[in-house]
Amino acid sequence: MIRYFYTIALGLLLTACGKTEGGPGGGSHPLQQEALATAYTVRLPGRNPEEQAILLTQTVYPATREDNAVGAIILVPQDEKIAFTAMNRITHMPVNAPLLYLTRDNKISEQTLREMKRLRPDGVLQDKRTDVYAVNVPKDQVNKIREVLGYRVRTFYEEDPVKLASVLDMWQAAMKADHPDEVIISAVDHPDGVKHGIGPMGWNAHMGKGFAWVYQDSIPQATRDILKRRYGDHGSFMYLTGGPDVISNKVAQELGQYGLVRRIDGPNVFATNTVNAGYKDFGRNWGWWWDWEPRSFGWGIAQAGHNYIIGNPDDMLSMIPAAVLGHMGKHGPILLVKPDSVPKATADYLKMVKPFKTGPQETILNFAWIIGDTTSVSLATQQNLDRLLSPFDIPADTSAYLTEAPTLQEKKD
Numbered sequence: 001m002i003r004y005f006y007t008i009a010l011g012l013l014l015t016a017c018g019k020t021e022g023g024p025g026g027g028s029h030p031l032q033q034e035a036l037a038t039a040y041t042v043r044l045p046g047r048n049p050e051e052q053a054i055l056l057t058q059t060v061y062p063a064t065r066e067d068n069a070v071g072a073i074i075l076v077p078q079d080e081k082i083a084f085t086a087m088n089r090i091t092h093m094p095v096n097a098p099l100l101y102l103t104r105d106n107k108i109s110e111q112t113l114r115e116m117k118r119l120r121p122d123g124v125l126q127d128k129r130t131d132v133y134a135v136n137v138p139k140d141q142v143n144k145i146r147e148v149l150g151y152r153v154r155t156f157y158e159e160d161p162v163k164l165a166s167v168l169d170m171w172q173a174a175m176k177a178d179h180p181d182e183v184i185i186s187a188v189d190h191p192d193g194v195k196h197g198i199g200p201m202g203w204n205a206h207m208g209k210g211f212a213w214v215y216q217d218s219i220p221q222a223t224r225d226i227l228k229r230r231y232g233d234h235g236s237f238m239y240l241t242g243g244p245d246v247i248s249n250k251v252a253q254e255l256g257q258y259g260l261v262r263r264i265d266g267p268n269v270f271a272t273n274t275v276n277a278g279y280k281d282f283g284r285n286w287g288w289w290w291d292w293e294p295r296s297f298g299w300g301i302a303q304a305g306h307n308y309i310i311g312n313p314d315d316m317l318s319m320i321p322a323a324v325l326g327h328m329g330k331h332g333p334i335l336l337v338k339p340d341s342v343p344k345a346t347a348d349y350l351k352m353v354k355p356f357k358t359g360p361q362e363t364i365l366n367f368a369w370i371i372g373d374t375t376s377v378s379l380a381t382q383q384n385l386d387r388l389l390s391p392f393d394i395p396a397d398t399s400a401y402l403t404e405a406p407t408l409q410e411k412k413d
Contacts, residue, residue, distance in 0.1 A: 038386040042368075044371055052322070072132060073151075084316070087320050116151070127154065136157055161188055162223065166212075179230050182239065185255070202323045202333055216247060228258070236260070239297065270335075270346050277308075280296075301333065306366055308335050309368070310377070311376065312371075330367060
């Protein structure tokens with residue numbers, strides 16, 4: 001009888017331990033309740049910009065050996081335009097620096113300090129072995145880095161992002177003994193200027209070209225100075241991010257005195273960034289007919305077999321540090337989606353580069369990083385992106401996953 005009682009008790013205990021919670025595939029562990037990965041996507045679910053930046057550095061830089069460590073670290077306040085400017089100009093080689101954030105009250109949090117310690121920068125040889133580039137970081141926090149971590153810090157203090165771009169342009173030229181002739185130009189005073197420029201900024205993180213700001217209807221003197229440094233017989237090659245509603249035709253025409261002007265633009269921020277993913281400008285930079293230096297600007301991706309970084313344009317502070325994935329991760333352009341839907345421009349582009357089916361071991365695949373938690377990019381949107389990235393046929397009726405996910409009430413109806 002006692003043995004029978006213990007048998008029943010053990011059975012009940014095992015049944016209770018084996019119980020799962022949530023929907024199909026859900027488990028009793030917290031992480032099992034979140035779909036962080038699908039077949040063709042992986043989500044990096046930062047709940048805020050500071051955490052997102054740390055997730056990105058932990059993904060890209062194991063920091064176990066010199067060849068997988070950072071060269072330096074960029075540290076900035078949670079200021080969209082300042083972070084955007086820094087990521088455009090500092091990240092690429094020879095610096096090799098991801099971006100981390102201060103807290104909202106401009107302090108270095110304990111989690112960021114721990115991550116800076118884990119990263120153990122090699123130091124930038126061309127810049128006196130600098131370990132940290134601190135942009136508009138309060139002096140007491142700079143001293144904290146030096147005293148607690150023992151890192152070498154170079155500081156930049158310029159609250160105006162237009163002038164900061166000029167300062168960083170001169171600093172980069174001093175390290176490289178060169179001003180890159182290709183210059184990305186974004187509108188500092190347009191509410192969507194950064195959103196239109198996020199994709200081209202990803203190219204800069206990947207390739208390390210020039211960057212400058214303009215106003216919607218005028219060119220600031222600091223930007224004229226940037227362009228004059230490159231001005232010669234060939235001039236600069238300027239790439240405006242956004243249409244005439246973002247950077248006016250008047251400004252585009254005026255920029256023409258400094259070289260060749262091109263636009264990377266679409267009717268909205270989603271289209272501009274898909275245009276950027278497929279854009280390529282190739283030709284002569286400077287030289288003679290028998291010995292000339294080419295220019296090659298843009299991803300130019302129009303076929304399968306590539307990687308993408310996808311996120312929400314309303315969360316630019318989280319998207320800006322994600323450009324490091326195009327620098328040292330799975331290189332690829334940045335695309336944008338809405339929290340609960342894949343916009344037509346992004347869906348059409350992904351259908352264009354959709355892999356074709358071959359043998360399972362021979363299929364060329366696409367992949368995407370999803371930036372942000374499910375409040376930034378919903379689970380339904382991630383699943384829809386997975387379908388678009390997969391080599392399998394899209395159903396005839398695509399409206400089911402190119403529009404916002406139905407509510408529970410809509411499903412009942």
